Amino acid sequence: MxxxxxxxxxxxxxxxxxxxxxxxxxxxxxxxxxxxxxxxxxxxxxxxxxxxxxxxxxxxxxxxxxxxxxxARCGKTGGAGFVAIDPLTGDTLGAEHPSVAPELLTSRDNKVVGISxxxxxxxxxxxxxxxxxxxxxxxxxxxxxxxxxxxxxxxxxxxxxxxxxxxxxxxxxxxxxxxxxxxxVYDLGARGIHGQAPSTAFAALGEGVFRMADETTHGAGKRVFLITNVRGADMHDPTVDFGYTLVGSPGVIHPPSDDFTIVGAPAAQLAKQLTAAWHPRVKPLFDNIRESEAAFWKLTCSxxxxxxxxxxxxxxxxxxxxxxxxxxxxxxxxxxxxxxxxxxxxxxxxxxxxxxxxxxxxxxxxxxxxxxxxxxxxxxxxxxxGIVIDADTPFLGLNDQGGFGH
Missing domain, CATH: 3.50.50.60 (FAD/NAD(P)-binding domain)
Structure with missing residues (x-):
């Protein structure tokens, strides 16, 4: 019927x-x-x-x-997996480094395919x-x-x-x-900031999908983690922006008044503060952040x-x-x-x-x-x-703010 x-x-x-x-x-x-x-x-x-x-x-x-x-609108990035960078020294970490976990990212034509x-x-x-x-x-x-x-x-x-x-x-x-x-939907406690900047700010990285982990600047057990994708076809075009995801472990990122609907300057300024000690190789991502596009979000999971x-x-x-x-x-x-x-x-x-x-x-x-x-x-x-969902993990109510994407 x-x-x-x-x-x-x-x-x-x-x-x-x-x-x-x-x-x-x-x-x-x-x-x-x-x-x-x-x-x-x-x-x-x-x-x-x-x-x-x-x-x-x-x-x-x-x-x-x-x-x-x-x-045709999707970006295609060369490289099969993540490239790890130490954000404090600017060094590219080798495959033997304990923080470098192999993960195949390619999905078609031997490329990493992504789109906004x-x-x-x-x-x-x-x-x-x-x-x-x-x-x-x-x-x-x-x-x-x-x-x-x-x-x-x-x-x-x-x-x-x-x-x-x-x-x-x-x-x-x-x-x-x-x-x-x-x-x-459980609130995992971790918080994130979405940012983007002109492709020229990523010049020192080169093409690839990069992740960085700062495990020392913000105190014991506090971690700031970044993932970004630099597409070879666009990396020399100053009119193109690349985005990145900056995530803090529970207790690191605090949006003003815990309001996850806030976009713009407050999120951009906090991203700059969290990465103030980072190396000049990666610092331009935050020095040149597009304030209007910066936004907060929560890490949630079923x-x-x-x-x-x-x-x-x-x-x-x-x-x-x-x-x-x-x-x-x-x-x-x-x-x-x-x-x-x-x-x-x-x-x-x-x-x-x-x-x-x-x-x-x-x-x-x-x-x-x-x-x-x-x-x-x-x-x-x-x-x-180190997040664990257990009996004490809070979950979102119908009116909780989750930020964009959640």
Whole structure:
């Protein structure tokens, strides 16, 4: 059984917009409801590295021609793995150094492939603009005899849809209602700052994906960690900016008033303070930081024990960070989110729209691969910062601030 009622999608992030593209290609009606006023309303966050699985999912949704355009917008970086630099001495560390852990990063054409979150959202949005409703904050839903309606913050409701898909991130109201609180996102205590600077500031690094760890400047057990990607094709173009992720172990980074919605000068100035003792080889990344693009964020993660279980509701499901939040390490979260969109979109296309059993088939398959990725993401954070999720670890409430990307 199929329905001509639209698929309702809460949230306008990566997974939601890629699902919309999948439905557009399959000629299935849909509506997307996004709480922000426009696509440029907030800082877009750090650059995302795309895994082979993530690229395959995006290609399956977009099709050959549109994927070719998407792939052309991606940056490609030579080198198979991370290059480690001691930020205090500026020395490149050899493979024998204990802090240098081998990790294969290439995903296609022997290159490390990445793209900014903003570019990704804009490319996924193409063709879906007429069906996107900005400034519509979904706070829940009501089931009807033959469908579902999204409920908004002002008390109004959407038209009746065949299915509601919650993709509003870690503070998803749809996930909270659907899973009755079973979906928990833990606050790992570590905090981060996204920064970017002109490519000329990265000249002393050369091409590659770099990580740096300062384990002495901020006291015993306090660590500041940086990852950045320098693309060879753009490294000599002064009009291009490169981004980086600066992460502090618990207790190191303190946004003013613990407000993670702050962007701009406060985040930029704190990044400069944290790296004041760093070597001139890497100091230009902070001396030349674009203040307007600097932003705070929290490290969060779902339980590494696996994706939560809830009673299947045929008319409602969730995807992306709304169901399986991950740390930003390795881009696990974004790559898993696009896999969700590709899987759910394919199942809906095969059914000709909503049908009995679609959400259950999606959730059963999603739990398998997403559970693996959540555990991997958590392990990376545990090793890097000594973070352990236990009975005392706090988890985010519906209104907690998580910063962009979370």
């Amino acid at each position: 199929t329905s001509l009622k639209p698929i309702l999608i809460a949230g306008g992030g990566l997974s939601s917009l890629l699902l919309a593209r999948s439905l557009l290609r399959a000629n299935i009606p849909f509506r997307v409801f996004e709480r922000d006023a426009s696509i440029v309303f907030r800082a877009q966050g750090y650059r995302l590295r795309l895994s082979p699985e993530g690229l395959d999912a995006i290609e399956a949704v977009l099709g050959p021609a549109d994927f070719e355009r998407f792939y 979150r903003g570019d990704m959202r804009a490319l996924f949005l193409e063709g879906c603009e007429a069906q996107l409703r900005w400034s519509h904050h979904v706070t829940g839903y009501t089931l009807t005899a033959t469908g579902v309606r999204a409920v908004f913050a002002d008390g109004s409701a959407s038209e009746e849809g065949a299915l509601l898909v919650g993709g509003e991130g870690v503070r998803s109201a749809v996930a909270r209602q659907l899973a009755a609180g079973a979906v928990k 339980s590494p024990d696996g994706v939560a279980q809830w009673a299947n509701e045929p008319r409602v499901t969730i995807l992306g960070d709304a169901v399986h939040a991950m740390t930003p390490a390795g881009g696990n979260g974004a790559n898993t989110a696009v896999r969700d969109a590709a899987l759910l979109g394919r199942l809906l296309a095969e059914a000709g729209g909503w049908g009995e059993g679609v959400t259950k088939a999606y959730e059963d398959e999603m739990r398998v691969y997403a559970g693996v990725e959540v555990k991997k993401s958590y392990e990376q954070a545990r090793i890097a910062f």
